[in-house]
Amino acid sequence: MSSNPQPEQCAAEILNTLPSLPSLITKTGSAILGTGLVATAISQELYVVTEETVVAAGTFILLAYIAKNILESSRTEHTQAVKDHISSIEQMKDVVSLTQGLFALSKETAQLGADVFVQKQKVALASEVKAVLDSWVHYEQQQKESEQLELTKSVIAKVMANLQDEKVQKEILTSAIAEVEQLVKSKAI
Secondary structure (H helix, E strand, C coil): CCCCCCHHHHHHHHHHHCCCCCCHHHHHHHHHHHHHHHHHHHHCCCCCCCHHHHHHHHHHHHHHHHHHHHHHHHHHHHHHHHHHHHHHHHHHHHHHHHHHHHHHHHHHHHHHHHHHHHHHHHHHHHHHHHHHHHHHHHHHHHHHHHHHHHHHHHHHHHHHHHHHCHHHHHHHHHHHHHHHHHHHHCCCC
16 A cells, blocks of 8 residues: 555646646636547547557657756756855855955055165165265275375385485484494494
8 A cells, every 4th residue: 555656646737747737726616628529530430549649648658757857957956046146145245345445455565666776776876876875985095096196106216316416415324323333322223
């Protein structure tokens, strides 16, 4: 008894598969009308049931079943797609605050980039000024060395010229002898 379905269940399944409005009255009405028309056509010999009729009815039933399954699966897929779309939209509800945060961050990044550029320009200017000042210091130092060299040459030339004078030579010689005599007297030598 448990393997055979109840007659009420079979009747409900048959009624659910009928193509009409979802009301019980319209479904039973269309079933009774269809059965009556077929019975009348057969009894009046308007239609003779042959094996082509059985094949056509089987094909029609198979095609109706396949179409019903395709429609149900596409409805299920569409429902799932709509639910997925709704959930993806719900995930994007914080997009405005996130976008505002990213805009503030990009604004801050741009400001920091501008500050870095200004600091780089200051460093470049300072290094250029230092290079110019270093070149001036180097030039001044070369000028001083040149002047000192000229002064040294002129002093040496003047001393050498004075040493050539006999009067100066005698003075140097007498002063040197006097110093040596003093050292001998003081017994330093």
